[in-house]
Amino acid sequence: MKKILIGLCALGIAGYNVSATAGNGKMHKHQKHLNRTLRPIIRQLGLTGDPLIGRDVPDINSPEAQLGMELFFSKSLGGDRDSACVTCHHPLLGGGDRLALPIGTESEDPDLLGPGRENDEGVDGATLPPVPRNAPTTFNVVAWDTFQFHDGRVQSLNSVPGANGSAGGIRTPNSEFGVADPLAGGNLVQAQARFPVTSREEMKGFNHNPYSDQDIREFLAARLGGYDGPEVLGDNGEALADEDPLNDSGYWLAKFEDIFGGDVNQPETMITEQRVSMLIGEYERSQAFANTPWKSYVEGNNWAISANAKRGAILFFTSSEQGGANCSSCHSGDFFTDESFHNLAMPQVGSGKGNGADGSKDFGRARETGLQDEATDKFAFRTPSLINVEVTGPWSHAGAYATLGAVIKHHSNAANAIENFDDTQLAAEGVSNLDKMQENTLEALNFSSFELETLNLSDMQVGFLVEFLKTLTDPCVTDNTCLAQWIPVAGEGDTNGDQLDAVIIDSSFPQ
Ligand code: HEC
Ligand code: HEC
Incomplete structure (x- = not known):
């Protein structure tokens, strides 16, 4: 034990010339002074x-967080099935993507995350990445009480310390400034999770332009459940259908039934956009690393x-x-x-x-x-x-x-x-x-x-x-074994083949 203490002490003083050659007694004195x-x-x-004191943090092993994790890693929630939440928020990449600016839809390789990920045009393409802001970490989103996003466009209108926005209305980009969005859900994290799917550059893709924010959410829930989504008319005035439906909606229906009960023969009440965002939120809120x-x-x-x-x-x-x-x-x-x-x-x-x-x-x-x-x-x-x-x-x-x-x-x-x-x-x-x-x-x-x-x-x-x-780093976030709980086992799960099993070629941390 003593050895370890001395080791730590010497490390602490490294780079501080005055004490570099001082005896241990002096070093301890220094520490005492500090x-x-x-x-x-x-x-x-x-x-x-x-x-995190006093906060209601979901357990990653809870059924909600587990199913939320599968949804978070699912490209089925990308309009063109080429982008998932995890595309820009991978646990092994600090809950972000380790890029200055993210690349969502229309990437060269949807499963390659972090440095090396490229737009279809490639690094030499003339255009700047279409997503204009850095992807913040999803770690500890359970600890925000008032705002989500760099500009706070998701906002708790009755911010109560420790409540994660659950204590009152939440304003979102779908409601006027200062006005609660009736569909925001139960906390700030659920409210936020309803928006990436509406962004063409992040997840919606460019083949679903006529879909409004609410239509695309309901369209995606309907895709998971294998039922008809909202009727949306294309340019030619004809109703748009999912051109790329899932082979096996039964996979998701059974999972939702396990949690919510009900009748899998009524898929439109089983898989709803509200449940999808709630579950994703519970997964994110379980990422408590402090x-x-x-x-x-x-x-x-x-x-x-x-x-x-x-x-x-x-x-x-x-x-x-x-x-x-x-x-x-x-x-x-x-x-x-x-x-x-x-x-x-x-x-x-x-x-x-x-x-x-x-x-x-x-x-x-x-x-x-x-x-x-x-x-x-x-x-x-x-x-x-x-x-x-x-x-x-x-x-x-x-x-x-x-x-x-x-x-x-x-x-x-x-x-x-x-x-x-x-x-x-x-x-x-x-x-x-x-x-x-x-x-x-x-x-x-x-x-x-x-x-x-x-x-x-x-x-x-x-x-x-x-x-x-x-010193503000939780050891879990640099430990792949610890983080494994927050990552679905590669190759297992989703029988539709849309689970994003990330290929990460560079996971080193910049200092
Ligand atoms: C293409 C990359 C991309 C994808 C895909 C993506 N995000 Fe994000 N995420 C971002 C960026 C960029 C921001 C910040 C945007 C802003 O503030 O304007 C963000 C913000 C967030 C935040 C806010 C965190 C905070 O501290 O305020 C959360 C939570 C989040 N995303 C979760 C999700 C979830 C859940 C999904 C899937 C439904 C998702 N993201 C999909 C890039 C992405
Ligand atoms: C006036 C308020 C203010 C003060 C004082 C301040 N910061 Fe910041 N800090 C911010 C804001 C706001 C941002 C984000 C700004 C942006 O991205 O445009 C930020 C960003 C950061 C970041 C980047 C975090 C990230 O996730 O991107 C670090 C690190 C940081 N600050 C550390 C410090 C340190 C260390 C000090 C003292 C030397 C300090 N800050 C003083 C407000 C402040």
Whole structure:
């Protein structure tokens, strides 16, 4: 035991020259000093280290989460059967896709996920990837109480801490701003899960254009159940049918019957879009990974994190007036987010969300609130949680940064970071559009909503902050054996052949 402690201690001090040759006694003294600074900060902020306390987290082995997992991995929910939820949210890829900008439908190889995935046109194709924002992780979506999406377009109208949006109405893109969508479902995660299937670029594909949002959801439920979906007329005025129906709807009907009971001979009441989204949501909500070294430290284990991580934590939680980096003013609480929106002028790479004269901009939160001239909303995006942030890169709303150090340097001096932006990773993905990026990002930087102070952190301080962020990683998310519970066994299950058994050629984590 003693040996391990000394090992940890030495690791912690690595890179901190003063102590590199000091004796163990001195190192311990150092740690004590850091603990004496950090513990009162933790007490004062009322942190527990655990963003999941008191939450209703479904067990991955529950029947709902199990069937939800199959649906999450099923290309049957892609209009053209070439994209599934997991296409952009794979557990082995940090609950995202490890790409700056995702590729959903019309990929070269639908089952190849992560780096190497290409649009049909290929990397050299002239077009930018059609999905304009980075895919956030599905890990710990059970811990959000107010917003889903970078711009919060799914919103709990009665946000209650710990309730995951289950305590009242939920606004979605299918209802007016501030008005509850009657079909949103029981919590924020179910409400969100009803939207990817409506996006041509993500899942709907381009052969189902005439389908409205609700029609495509009902069409897909009907496909699973093998019954007639909503009547939708094509360009020639004739009703559209599923050109690619499943061979074996009985597979899904039996699974739904196991959970909901009822009569498989009435498939239209057995498999409904509401049940599909609820089940997918339960699977996602079971992805609760927050058993971190940081939690262990907050709970009292002084040896759970390194000395440099403690230095990073002190910077993180201390205001700039007191010499800190002020990170927790936005990344607050145990989930490390204020669930609010801020303009950080993160590089606007990719095709944009159709805003501005040429459509290449993304106005962020202002797209929802309509308050485009107000200082608070334009170019503002939701503060991400930092739990497991080590494995959820590339980072920021358009995936512009390939290392944690680079994201932190942006926070430290945004103008500098934009000017010296390194597009190597983006060029490799075929996403680089440097000129437009500079133009659009500088507009955000110079807009009144821009919120960052210039900290000019030293490289050493950035290093400490990175060390701290790495203590927010639950060991399960870097352990394939642990994650296996959240991945269906390849080649088993769905008799329709639509289970997406991912081919991942590069699962290394950028640092
Ligand atoms: C082509 C890639 C792609 C596919 C397929 C896809 N997503 Fe996403 N997902 C994204 C992107 C991009 C965003 C962020 C969009 C935004 O904020 O505007 C997102 C956002 C989310 C979020 C919000 C997380 C948060 O922190 O707010 C959840 C949850 C989610 N997706 C779940 C799903 C589910 C469930 C499915 C299947 C029904 C799915 N996704 C299919 C790319 C994808
Ligand atoms: C003014 C509020 C604010 C402050 C202060 C702040 N952040 Fe952020 N942070 C955000 C927002 C908002 C984003 C997402 C912005 C975007 O993508 O456009 C973000 C993004 C990040 C990301 C990328 C996460 C991801 O999933 O893409 C990291 C890492 C991060 N911040 C760490 C820090 C650190 C470390 C500090 C202190 C040096 C800090 N932040 C200070 C609001 C803030």
